[in-house]
Amino acid sequence: MDPIRNPYAPGAGQRPPELAGRDEQLDAFDIVLERVARGRPERSLLLVGLRGVGKTVLLNALRSAAVRAGWGTGKVEARPDQSLRRPLVGALHQAVRELGQSGGGQDQVLGVLKAFGQAGAASGARGRGRDRWHPGIAAPAAVGRADSGDIEIDLVELLSDLGGYAADTGRGIAVFIDEMQDVGVDDVSALCAAIHEIGQAGLPLIVVGAGLPHLPTVLSAAKSYSERLFRYARIDRLDAAAMEVALVAPAAEEGATWEREALAAMYAVTGGYPYFVQAYGKAVWDRAPRSPITAEDVAVAAPEAEAELAVGFFGSRFERATPAERDYLRAMADVAAGVLTGPADGATGAADESVATADVARALGKRPQSLSPARDALLKKGLIYSTQRGRIAFTVPHFGTYLRDHT
Numbered sequence: 001m002d003p004i005r006n007p008y009a010p011g012a013g014q015r016p017p018e019l020a021g022r023d024e025q026l027d028a029f030d031i032v033l034e035r036v037a038r039g040r041p042e043r044s045l046l047l048v049g050l051r052g053v054g055k056t057v058l059l060n061a062l063r064s065a066a067v068r069a070g071w072g073t074g075k076v077e078a079r080p081d082q083s084l085r086r087p088l089v090g091a092l093h094q095a096v097r098e099l100g101q102s103g104g105g106q107d108q109v110l111g112v113l114k115a116f117g118q119a120g121a122a123s124g125a126r127g128r129g130r131d132r133w134h135p136g137i138a139a140p141a142a143v144g145r146a147d148s149g150d151i152e153i154d155l156v157e158l159l160s161d162l163g164g165y166a167a168d169t170g171r172g173i174a175v176f177i178d179e180m181q182d183v184g185v186d187d188v189s190a191l192c193a194a195i196h197e198i199g200q201a202g203l204p205l206i207v208v209g210a211g212l213p214h215l216p217t218v219l220s221a222a223k224s225y226s227e228r229l230f231r232y233a234r235i236d237r238l239d240a241a242a243m244e245v246a247l248v249a250p251a252a253e254e255g256a257t258w259e260r261e262a263l264a265a266m267y268a269v270t271g272g273y274p275y276f277v278q279a280y281g282k283a284v285w286d287r288a289p290r291s292p293i294t295a296e297d298v299a300v301a302a303p304e305a306e307a308e309l310a311v312g313f314f315g316s317r318f319e320r321a322t323p324a325e326r327d328y329l330r331a332m333a334d335v336a337a338g339v340l341t342g343p344a345d346g347a348t349g350a351a352d353e354s355v356a357t358a359d360v361a362r363a364l365g366k367r368p369q370s371l372s373p374a375r376d377a378l379l380k381k382g383l384i385y386s387t388q389r390g391r392i393a394f395t396v397p398h399f400g401t402y403l404r405d406h407t
């Protein structure tokens with residue numbers, strides 16, 4: 001069918017033509033916004049899930065909901081080994097601007113924001129960065145507030161002031177942090193302390209984060225009380241009904257339909273993982289000669305979709321691993337396929353293909369300790385995560401199958 005009218009959208013952070021199966025999270029968030037605006041206690045929200053399940057697009061949808069509610073919003077994408085201070089200034093500046101209401105109160109809070117950003121330069125790059133940093137904030141930097149250089153003190157003061165300002169406007173501020181598992185330990189600690197503080201003061205400011213499944217572990221390692229601050233929403237693959245909506249609704253917009261058998265075939269190949277739903281959907285649409293789309297169309301297009309995923313979704317990640325790390329990944333895939341282990345571990349849940357690190361070592365014929373460097377590097381690169389003590393899993397769905405078939 002006409003590729004120009006192909007509605008499907010595979011790609012990191014690509015807004016899907018239909019955001020299927022997330023009504024529960026969207027509805028819950030509207031309630032959170034309303035409660036926080038009324039000064040009711042609410043925990044900050046974290047979306048956790050594997051690669052490609054739709055955390056980023058859901059985070060963006062929640063941000064839109066906050067904007068619709070009249071809130072000020074800003075977004076940060078965390079990067080490993082990068083301080084959160086400067087990116088946060090940009091995000092919070094945006095939030096203050098969205099709240100509007102120029103005047104004395106706004107200048108004051110922007111001055112604190114500027115001071116917060118400059119304090120990072122002073123401590124980090126011995127003042128040299130100060131000249132090169134252009135926050136675009138005209139207000140003069142405040143003195144003696146959020147500028148100590150200690151991220152925890154500064155962030156508590158900054159978010160308290162911003163929360164107070166938002167309360168004065170009668171609305172709220174929502175800060176969105178993507179890839180939150182990559183936030184450094186000091187910054188995570190500071191964030192938790194600040195969220196704790198504004199929560200106790202009942203100020204209308206919330207943090208909404210998204211990250212890989214081990215994000216809760218990262219947070220509780222930084223602050224033991226973090227579990228009480230956040231509500232975790234597990235973002236998972238779509239069930240069959242939601243996947244059907246994701247495929248059928250965009251096709252209907254273009255006057256096309258899917259046969260029932262075609263949808264069943266799509267669920268079989270994609271497992272309901274949103275990234276795969278979009279990737280296969282796109283390939284099938286281009287290959288199908290006409291509507292309705294049939295199971296045969298899916299069968300014909302599947303190798304093409306798979307080949308594209310092998311390069312773009314899987315291959316790009318595999319290439320980031322060193323030879324030793326690749327051996328480790330392949331051994332994980334073999335163990336997950338049941339080469340060495342017995343039946344699936346009931347405690348970890350059906351969808352969790354976790355394996356014991358001891359089994360991986362056995363598969364490689366090495367001592368577990370000698371494999372720690374490879375394992376730690378893979379954890380840091382976000383390719384694997386620890387599900388519980390002594391067990392690990394791929395962060396990328398279907399990665400084991402890819403490794404067994406293509407490497």
Ligand SMILES: Nc1ncnc2c1ncn2[C@@H]1O[C@H](COP(=O)(O)OP(=O)(O)OP(=O)(O)O)[C@@H](O)[C@H]1O
Pocket residue numbers: 009010011012013014015016017018019020021022049050051052053054055056057058246274275276277278
């Ligand atoms: N609810 C949904 N319905 C249909 N398609 C979706 C849905 N959520 C996400 N997608 C699609 O899935 C793909 C991946 O989405 P997204 O980049 O948000 O995932 P992610 O969880 O942030 O992945 P990563 O961990 O790699 O950042 C995109 O192509 C997006 O359009």
Ligand SMILES: [Mg+2]
Pocket residue numbers: 012013055056057178
């Ligand atoms: Mg993402």
